[in-house]
Amino acid sequence: MEVTSDGHIHELVDGIYRAESRRMLATLIRLLGDFEIAEEAMHDAFAAAIEQWEIVGVPHNPRSWLISAGRFKAIDALRRGARFDAVNSGHIEQLVAESSDPTDRMDDAVEDDQLRLVFTCCHPALAEDARIALTLREVCGLTTEEIARAYLTSPPTLAQRIVRAKGKIRDARIPYQVPSKDDLPERLDAVLHVIYLVFNEGYSASSGAALTRPDLSCEAIRLGRLVMDLLPEPEVAGLLALMLLHESRRLARTSIEGDLILLEDQDRSAWNRNLITEGVGLVERALAGGHFGSYTIQAAISAVHAEAPSAPETDWAQIVALYDLLLQAAPSPVVELNRAVAVAMRDGPVAGLALVEAILARGDLKEYHLAHAARADLCRRLGKADDAKKSYTRALYLTTQTPERRYLEKRLGELNSE
Amino acid sequence: MKYLCLIYSDESQWRTMPKEEMGKMSADYFAFTEGIIRSGNFIAGNPLQPTNTATTVRVRNGKLSATDGPFAETKEQLGGYYLIDAKDLNHAIQIAAKIPGSLVGSIEVRPIQEMEMPQPK
Numbered sequence: 048m049e050v051t052s053d054g055h056i057h058e059l060v061d062g063i064y065r066a067e068s069r070r071m072l073a074t075l076i077r078l079l080g081d082f083e084i085a086e087e088a089m090h091d092a093f094a095a096a097i098e099q100w101e102i103v104g105v106p107h108n109p110r111s112w113l114i115s116a117g118r119f120k121a122i123d124a125l126r127r128g129a130r131f132d133a134v135n136s137g138h139i140e141q142l143v144a145e146s147s148d149p150t151d152r153m154d155d156a157v158e159d160d161q162l163r164l165v166f167t168c169c170h171p172a173l174a175e176d177a178r179i180a181l182t183l184r185e186v187c188g189l190t191t192e193e194i195a196r197a198y199l200t201s202p203p204t205l206a207q208r209i210v211r212a213k214g215k216i217r218d219a220r221i222p223y224q225v226p227s228k229d230d231l232p233e234r235l236d237a238v239l240h241v242i243y244l245v246f247n248e249g250y251s252a253s254s255g256a257a258l259t260r261p262d263l264s265c266e267a268i269r270l271g272r273l274v275m276d277l278l279p280e281p282e283v284a285g286l287l288a289l290m291l292l293h294e295s296r297r298l299a300r301t302s303i304e305g306d307l308i309l310l311e312d313q314d315r316s317a318w319n320r321n322l323i324t325e326g327v328g329l330v331e332r333a334l335a336g337g338h339f340g341s342y343t344i345q346a347a348i349s350a351v352h353a354e355a356p357s358a359p360e361t362d363w364a365q366i367v368a369l370y371d372l373l374l375q376a377a378p379s380p381v382v383e384l385n386r387a388v389a390v391a392m393r394d395g396p397v398a399g400l401a402l403v404e405a406i407l408a409r410g411d412l413k414e415y416h417l418a419h420a421a422r423a424d425l426c427r428r429l430g431k432a433d434d435a436k437k438s439y440t441r442a443l444y445l446t447t448q449t450p451e452r453r454y455l456e457k458r459l460g461e462l463n464s465e
Numbered sequence: 466m467k468y469l470c471l472i473y474s475d476e477s478q479w480r481t482m483p484k485e486e487m488g489k490m491s492a493d494y495f496a497f498t499e500g501i502i503r504s505g506n507f508i509a510g511n512p513l514q515p516t517n518t519a520t521t522v523r524v525r526n527g528k529l530s531a532t533d534g535p536f537a538e539t540k541e542q543l544g545g546y547y548l549i550d551a552k553d554l555n556h557a558i559q560i561a562a563k564i565p566g567s568l569v570g571s572i573e574v575r576p577i578q579e580m581e582m583p584q585p586k
Contacts, residue, residue, distance in 0.1 A: 172554060219576045220466050222553040230555070 056100050063109055064093055069188050071110065073160035075117050077223050082185065082213050084121050091124075092117035161186070162277045163223045165270075169238040170221050177212035178241050184209055186273075187266050197263050198248065235278070239286050239342060242270045246290050250297075264294060281336030285343025288329035292349035295322035307454040311358040323353045341377035344369055363393040380411035384418055391425055400425040416445035420455060427462065436462050467508065467577035468549055468557040473541040474570025476515050493565040501549065506560055510547035541570055548577075 068089065075085035092113045106112040168182040179198075183189045189197075195205040215221065226234040249263025271287040299317035302308055330350045333343040348369045355361040370386035383406055391399020403422050412418035423438030439459045446452060479487075494512070501507040516535045523530045535542065547564065551557035554574070561572040 170554075172558070220553045222555055224555065226555070230559075 056097060056105070059105060059109075060093060060096050060100070063096075063113070067110060067113075068093075069186065070161055071114060071117070072185065073164040074114055075121075076164060076185075077160050078114075078118055079121050080223070081217065084125070085117075087124070088117035088121035089113075091120040095120070159225065161273065162225050165238055165274060165277075166225055166234055167216065167221060167223050169234075169241045170216075171234070171237050172219065172221055173212050173215060175241075175244070177208050177215075178237070179244055180205055180208045181212045182241055182270070183245065183266065187270060189266065193262075235280060235282070238274060239282060242267050242274070243286060243290075243342070245270070246293075250293055264290070264297075268294060281333040281339040282342050284329045284333040284336065285339055285346050288326040288333065288346035289342050289349060291322045291326035291329070292346060292353050295319040295326065295353065301450060305450055305453075306457075307450040309454075310352060315357065318353065323350075326350060327353065341373060344373045344376055348373070361392070363389055367393050380406055381415070381417075384412060384415075384421060388421055396425045396428045400429065414445060416442040416451070419445065423455075423458065427458070432462050432465065466551060466553065466557075466579075468551055468554075469575050469577060470547040470549060470557070470561045470564060471543055471573040471575070472545040472547075472564060472566040472570060473539075473573065474544055474566055475540065476542045476544065478569065479515070490565055497563055497565060498547075500563070501547075501560060506549045506551060508548040508550055510545070512545040513543060515544075516542045544570070 072085055072089055075088050076082060079085045079088060095116050096109070096113060100106070165182065165186055168185055169178050173181065180194055183194045183197075184191065191206050191209065192202050195202040198205070246264050246267035249265070249267060268287070268290050271283070271290055275283050275287050295318050296310075296313060298319070299313040299315070300308055326346065327350045330343065330346045333339045334347065348366055351362055351365050351369070366389045367386065370382065370389055373382050374386065384403065387399050387402035387406070390402055400422065403418065403425060406412055407418060407422065419438045419442035423435045423442060426432075426435035426438060436459060439455050439462070443452060443455045443459070446455070482490075498507065498510060519533075519535045521532050521534060521536045523532075544566065547560075549557065549560055551560055554576075557574050557576075561567060561574050564572055566572060
């Protein structure tokens with residue numbers, strides 16, 4: 048055992064905390080069966096490490112030591128608390144019996160524990176906003192304040208949401224388990240959905256001044272990488288690719304003033320080539336995997352854009368073909384709209400406009416500002432100024448995002464000054 | 466752990482359902498019930514008569530009121546229940562998903578509050 052000086056112990060323990068605390072928490076949650084108890088146990092264990100390693104030196108396997116310490120402290124605390132509660136003491140003895148040496152399967156267990164935690168936090172029986180809050184808190188380690196700020200709610204509201212979610216896990220007995228093979232496809236969908244929601248919230252903030260909130264997108268990508276490490280299924284690769292490819296365009300998407308720059312007008316030299324390379328690689332991997340789905344197809348569309356050296360060189364025929372696939376995998380009016388825009392690029396604005404108007408005539412997407420923006424744009428390209436103005440106005444009425452409003456106002460201004 | 470599975474569906478379907486379909490539903494319920502008895506998960510279960518046979522009882526300020534009908538008008542009505550014993554929520558969900566009513570209606574799965582209650586001897 049090494050004996051090092053005081054300052055070094057603190058640094059070492061801090062380093063371990065930063066690198067490992069999330070994974071250790073996942074294991075403690077499995078061993079102790081409760082979020083709160085596990086969190087307290089972890090803090091106690093780290094405090095004990097700082098005290099004791101100074102004296103006895105750093106153990107060979109610091110992680111095992113910490114997990115053991117956490118477990119013992121928790122069981123001690125539960126025993127002390129349970130002195131007058133007969134119901135609880137049975138539970139404690141069960142905990143002691145069940146978790147006999149946790150250090151044995153330590154390394155495999157850690158990965159499984161994280162995956163278990165992700166699946167539990169994203170369980171469909173929890174409300175969607177609760178899943179997001181719980182995942183960001185327990186898996187990503189964001190504080191309640193950070194999450195509240197990101198979602199523009201107050202910390203007490205968010206804290207309540209998390210408390211209720213943990214309550215439901217406990218009271219309805221949602222187990223800490225990686226789902227069985229039969230349940231896996233749907234449960235994995237739930238996980239990917241949460242990750243995608245977090246990414247989208249960061250990529251295109253639903254209202255307010257800034258177009259993007261980078262921290263959330265980074266968390267989502269980190270989560271995506273984690274799940275990819277633990278469960279390299281094609282759709283996981285597809286979602287990660289989609290996020291990386293969107294992220295690769297972050298700097299080019301807004302001007303210095305915070306204005307929205309359309310894909311066709313973006314400075315492609317500002318695109319992050321490393322992210323594109325990684326994203327494209329993942330798309331290819333996902334497509335080769337066979338049973339891919341809508342995330343992979345969306346990523347493939349994004350990859351076609353990413354690989355075009357300039358906007359006019361975009362392979363729109365490929366994109367339309369991919370949208371045809373996407374319509375089969377995940378039919379929706381929004382996908383139809385995006386396909387219509389692609390058709391306009393491949394076949395000209397008349398064809399595209401016919402498709403957009405068909406969607407609106409059906410009654411779909413009437414309140415979706417991008418549908419009206421698309422219609423406006425196509426009308427403008429065809430010289431139908433009045434129709435374009437009407438649609439830009441409608442789109443403006445329907446969006447609260449400042450950069451998008453600025454873009455629409457600019458277009459409207461251009462038409463009005465003709 | 467015990468869970469109550471409450472089976473909700475649109476009652477009016479039953480009135481318009483052809484005889485063979487009714488027969489198939491009954492047979493499916495029979496098979497499902499037998500299945501969970503065999504697996505040891507069944508505690509209790511019954512279909513209920515339709516909501517036009519319901520009476521809602523309230524006692525306020527010492528006064529009894531018994532009114533015709535279910536406690537609330539809803540789009541889907543309570544038609545039956547199963548009380549099951551399951552390992553955890555995932556297990557309960559798996560069982561509930563096999564209840565024939567899940568195909569046409571909704572099954573609410575609610576954990577029983579574990580507390581000391583009198584039991585028949």
